[in-house]
Amino acid sequence: VPAGFWCGQKVDNQGRQSSNMSQSQLAIPVTLNDVPPSIAEMLDDEERWEFNILELEAATHKRPLTYLGLKIFTSFGVCEFLNCSEATLRSWLQLIEASYHSSNSYHNSTHAADVLHATAYFLRKERVKSSLDQLDEVAALIAATVHDVDHPGRTNSFLCNAGSELAILYNDTAVLESHHAALAFQLTVRDSKSNIFKNTDRNQFRTLRQAIIDMVLATEMTRHFEHVNKFVNSINKPMAAIEDSDSEGQANFRNSPENRLLIKRMMIKCADVANPCRPLELCIEWAGRISEEYFAQTDEEKRQGLPVVMPVFDRNTCSVPKSQISFIDYFITDMFDAWDAFASLPGLMEHLSENYKYWKNLDEMKCKSLRPPPPP
Ligand SMILES: *[C@@H]1O[C@H](CO)[C@@H](O)[C@H](O)[C@H]1NC(C)=O
Numbered sequence: 001v002p003a004g005f006w007c008g009q010k011v012d013n014q015g016r017q018s019s020n021m022s023q024s025q026l027a028i029p030v031t032l033n034d035v036p037p038s039i040a041e042m043l044d045d046e047e048r049w050e051f052n053i054l055e056l057e058a059a060t061h062k063r064p065l066t067y068l069g070l071k072i073f074t075s076f077g078v079c080e081f082l083n084c085s086e087a088t089l090r091s092w093l094q095l096i097e098a099s100y101h102s103s104n105s106y107h108n109s110t111h112a113a114d115v116l117h118a119t120a121y122f123l124r125k126e127r128v129k130s131s132l133d134q135l136d137e138v139a140a141l142i143a144a145t146v147h148d149v150d151h152p153g154r155t156n157s158f159l160c161n162a163g164s165e166l167a168i169l170y171n172d173t174a175v176l177e178s179h180h181a182a183l184a185f186q187l188t189v190r191d192s193k194s195n196i197f198k199n200t201d202r203n204q205f206r207t208l209r210q211a212i213i214d215m216v217l218a219t220e221m222t223r224h225f226e227h228v229n230k231f232v233n234s235i236n237k238p239m240a241a242i243e244d245s246d247s248e249g250q251a252n253f254r255n256s257p258e259n260r261l262l263i264k265r266m267m268i269k270c271a272d273v274a275n276p277c278r279p280l281e282l283c284i285e286w287a288g289r290i291s292e293e294y295f296a297q298t299d300e301e302k303r304q305g306l307p308v309v310m311p312v313f314d315r316n317t318c319s320v321p322k323s324q325i326s327f328i329d330y331f332i333t334d335m336f337d338a339w340d341a342f343a344s345l346p347g348l349m350e351h352l353s354e355n356y357k358y359w360k361n362l363d364e365m366k367c368k369s370l371r372p373p374p375p376p
């Protein structure tokens with residue numbers, strides 16, 4: 001992306017420059033074996049849903065995606081599948097991570113690492129594993145890694161209202177998601193040093209590319225209910241109609257290309273917004289980060305005289321607990337009920353209900369902030 005692409009957003013350009021500086025200061029792991037012991041120890045926890053991505057963010061000096069990516073991609077045999085070296089994978093992860101904006105309070109590379117983590121967790125669930133093939137797994141891990149790359153920290157509506165170059169390029173439709181998908185491939189193939197696809201044959205590349213683009217575009221929230229309804233009607237309902245004893249019949253049903261497509265879309269959608277299903281402390285931190293990013297957008301809309309697209313996210317008046325309750329009621333509950341019915345995720349559902357109670361309790365106390373006031 002040329003410097004100044006996000007013209008009018010000086011913060012992002014400055015943020016990117018300062019993040020480039022801190023990158024060169026941090027030793028880059030030569031191979032997974034050279035990862036510092038304290039980080040390696042943290043990564044040993046990676047298969048647990050309760051994995052603390054914020055500790056990894058701090059320990060890696062804001063490069064959680066590179067380290068977690070190395071660990072997860074290795075564990076799924078991505079290099080063997082793509083026939084690429086670990087050096088190429090490492091260089092690719094660094095390139096992608098550097099293309100996230102560290103200056104965004106939510107949409108920075110820690111969010112990408114978090115979505116990658118959730119995706120890997122889902123891929124290891126028996127139902128999911130037995131539905132997908134390895135190409136689907138590799139595509140899903142790559143899609144999760146790149147799904148918000150170069151996010152400007154502003155929503156699609158903002159970009160459209162502001163007449164941004166991207167909104168013009170993509171005709172005001174799925175502006176960000178189209179950009180993430182397109183840029184991911186531009187960055188990847190630009191330089192052979194970081195081209196993880198350089199040894200993949202044409203046909204396999206085409207299939208992978210299609211699957212990755214489809215998953216990144218599925219993260220667009222305007223089509224949220226369409227995706228969830230399709231999943232429930234085409235997967236959950238027919239599955240429930242096939243007898244449990246007929247596991248072969250169930251597997252054959254799930255393995256069809258159309259159904260695998262719906263499963264992959266649902267998986268990345270759930271991974272993308274799984275914050276309310278994380279342990280409370282993580283859930284609270286993510287709620288603070290997304291609120292801050294939205295507050296910053298509202299501030300800028302007011303400054304520039306643009307329409308305020310999310311008036312609820314005004315830092316002077318917002319109730320964060322109320323905004324979380326609405327988000328969970330509107331988007332999360334039904335989608336995770338459906339995903340849990342398919343993949344069986346009792347731990348996540350437990351966290352979700354705990355966190356929901358936490359926000360409800362704050363709201364009942366008329367508290368608008370992330371945490372209750374300290375006792376007097
Ligand atoms: C893997 O890539 C190398 C080039 O790095 C090539 O020589 C080799 O034939 C490839 N192997 C397979 C199985 O495609």
Ligand SMILES: *[C@@H]1O[C@H](CO)[C@@H](O)[C@H](O)[C@H]1NC(C)=O
Binds near residue numbers: 057109
């Ligand atoms: C992401 O944003 C938070 C602020 O909300 C910041 O503390 C953190 O360092 C950022 N992470 C990265 C990887 O840029």
Ligand SMILES: *[C@@H]1O[C@H](CO)[C@@H](O)[C@H](O)[C@H]1NC(C)=O
Binds near residue numbers: 169170171
């Ligand atoms: C945008 O709309 C124009 C006119 O309909 C069309 O030619 C162009 O292909 C569209 N671009 C995208 C990215 O959809």
